[in-house]
Amino acid sequence: MARASLLISPELCIGCRACQIACKSWNQLPGDKTVNRGSFENPADLTPDLYNKIRFVEVPSENNPVRWLFVSQRCMHCDDAGCMKICPAPGALYKTKEGAVAFNKDKCIGCKLCSSACPFNVPRYDKNDKVSKCNLCADRIANNMAPACAKTCPTGAISFGDRDALISKAQKAGYAAVYGQADLGGLGAIYAFHDAPKLYGLADKPVIPEMVVFWHKYLKPLSWIGIGGTAALMLLHYVAIGPKKDQEDKDDE
Amino acid sequence: MNRSDLITKESTFGIINHWALAISCIVLTISGFGFLFQIQGIGSAFSGFPAMKVVHNWTGVVFTASLFLSMFNWLKESLTFDSDDIGWILTAGGYLSHKAKVPPMHKLNTGQKFFYLTLLVSGFAIAATGFIIWLMPENKSMLVLSHFIHNVSFIVITAFIPVHIYLSTLGNPGTLRIMITGKIPYWWAKKKHPKWVRELEEGHGN
Ligand code: HEM
Ligand code: SF4
Ligand code: SF4
Numbered sequence: 001m002a003r004a005s006l007l008i009s010p011e012l013c014i015g016c017r018a019c020q021i022a023c024k025s026w027n028q029l030p031g032d033k034t035v036n037r038g039s040f041e042n043p044a045d046l047t048p049d050l051y052n053k054i055r056f057v058e059v060p061s062e063n064n065p066v067r068w069l070f071v072s073q074r075c076m077h078c079d080d081a082g083c084m085k086i087c088p089a090p091g092a093l094y095k096t097k098e099g100a101v102a103f104n105k106d107k108c109i110g111c112k113l114c115s116s117a118c119p120f121n122v123p124r125y126d127k128n129d130k131v132s133k134c135n136l137c138a139d140r141i142a143n144n145m146a147p148a149c150a151k152t153c154p155t156g157a158i159s160f161g162d163r164d165a166l167i168s169k170a171q172k173a174g175y176a177a178v179y180g181q182a183d184l185g186g187l188g189a190i191y192a193f194h195d196a197p198k199l200y201g202l203a204d205k206p207v208i209p210e211m212v213v214f215w216h217k218y219l220k221p222l223s224w225i226g227i228g229g230t231a232a233l234m235l236l237h238y239v240a241i242g243p244k245k246d247q248e249d250k251d252d253e
Numbered sequence: 254m255n256r257s258d259l260i261t262k263e264s265t266f267g268i269i270n271h272w273a274l275a276i277s278c279i280v281l282t283i284s285g286f287g288f289l290f291q292i293q294g295i296g297s298a299f300s301g302f303p304a305m306k307v308v309h310n311w312t313g314v315v316f317t318a319s320l321f322l323s324m325f326n327w328l329k330e331s332l333t334f335d336s337d338d339i340g341w342i343l344t345a346g347g348y349l350s351h352k353a354k355v356p357p358m359h360k361l362n363t364g365q366k367f368f369y370l371t372l373l374v375s376g377f378a379i380a381a382t383g384f385i386i387w388l389m390p391e392n393k394s395m396l397v398l399s400h401f402i403h404n405v406s407f408i409v410i411t412a413f414i415p416v417h418i419y420l421s422t423l424g425n426p427g428t429l430r431i432m433i434t435g436k437i438p439y440w441w442a443k444k445k446h447p448k449w450v451r452e453l454e455e456g457h458g459n
Contacts, residue, residue, distance in 0.1 A: 234423075
């Protein structure tokens with residue numbers, strides 16, 4: 001398959017949270033103890049045991065007392081993934097051939113750097129400090145099954161398939177701009193809605209922190225150039241000028 | 254004093270301190286490069302990246318402690334400058350021409366003093382940010398900033414290491430014994446550290 005992705009259509013979402021449960025069920029994640037915060041949204045945020053959460057947003061409205069928006073919040077499977085850029089452990093985070101950003105807890109060193117480089121505040125850590133997040137059900141995809149959330153969604157608010165096909169489907173349905181179509185090299189979870197992204201708690205323009213980008217682009221190569229450059233200079237000095245031979249010469253008294 | 258009599262340039266404390274600093278620094282540099290570029294071979298040498306993280310963190314503790322103790326050995330000397338240091342810089346310490354007339358030096362030459370001060374500043378920067386990354390990753394903006402400073406100081410320190418190793422071995426044959434036995438012959442001391450020897454002979458050197 002070419003790059004696969006999820007198309008999330010919050011306008012179709014009825015807030016039933018079947019996807020939230022299906023995700024836990026497939027990934028064998030225990031329930032989180034929740035508290036009544038006066039909202040149906042529960043838990044309040046992603047946790048190490050909650051990869052996919054329906055965010056409930058109440059927005060002032062002209063026609064009704066309030067508008068109630070529901071949207072799936074999870075790892076976006078960025079093409080240019082900040083988490084993978086900063087991760088020091090090979091194989092802890094990896095891309096599947098369908099473009100999912102998956103993880104391997106055995107390789108993760110628990111440094112939590114990925115949380116600082118993710119534009120969407122996604123990675124969480126289990127009690128052993130190992131990374132935990134949506135992996136697009138990479139194991140299901142590998143066996144030609146849709147991710148658990150998309151499989152379960154009763155309204156089609158989460159659908160899964162070829163990324164390009166999903167984008168043209170959304171455009172035909174009247175969504176001129178699909179959220180995540182081009183951001184960060186293109187997200188693997190794209191969103192079709194008419195409102196401003198921030199109503200759904202999404203950044204207008206998601207970016208990897210500048211310091212992480214600068215580090216990746218300049219500091220990393222400079223690290224080699226620094227030590228290699230001075231080592232080469234020392235070699236050059238040895239050959240071209242030569243060491244100081246401090247003989248016990250006669251005139252040093 | 255005879256020309257070949259030995260005088261003590263470095264105390265036993267200084268020598269142990271030096272090698273604790275040097276070995277921890279090198280282990281940190283190697284594992285640091287392993288993390289920076291996800292180098293599988295380095296990870297395997299530490300029996301995997303998770304184990305390498307533990308080694309990196311605790312070697313950082315040894316490095317920080319050694320760096321702290323180093324202040325008792327080299328800080329005072331390294332903060333003492335006079336006009337001869339300008340002359341040393343102008344003649345590039347005699348490293349660009351064997352004919353250059355280098356001004357007389359004290360116990361450490363200008364380059365060594367600058368090396369120590371640079372190492373001290375960037376060493377504490379890399380240590381402090383390392384502890385932040387290790388122990389308090391919850392604050393994300395601090396984590397990003399620490400990660401950044403950690404790498405900037407890494408570049409500074411690692412760029413100095415080949416210079417330091419070269420100048421204390423191949424570049425100045427005979428220097429290495431200072432950090433092994435702590436002793437140098439009198440003629441060497443007089444030639445390389447005349448101001449220090451004069452102080453010793455006048456009885457108020459250290
Ligand atoms: C394995 C390689 C190394 C060798 C052979 C070596 C050798 C030496 C020698 C011979 C001296 C004495 C210089 C003198 O008193 O005139 C010295 C001093 C010193 N070394 Fe090293 N060293 C090595 C690695 C390191 C590393 C990695 C560090 C730091 C992280 C370091 C830090 C220092 C400091 C702070 C001093 C005292 C101040 C100075 O001489 O500038 N050394 N080293
Ligand atoms: S959303 Fe965050 S965790 Fe997911 S791929 Fe992008 S950077 Fe990584
Ligand atoms: S916590 Fe794990 S996945 Fe995240 S950056 Fe560190 S090693 Fe990589």
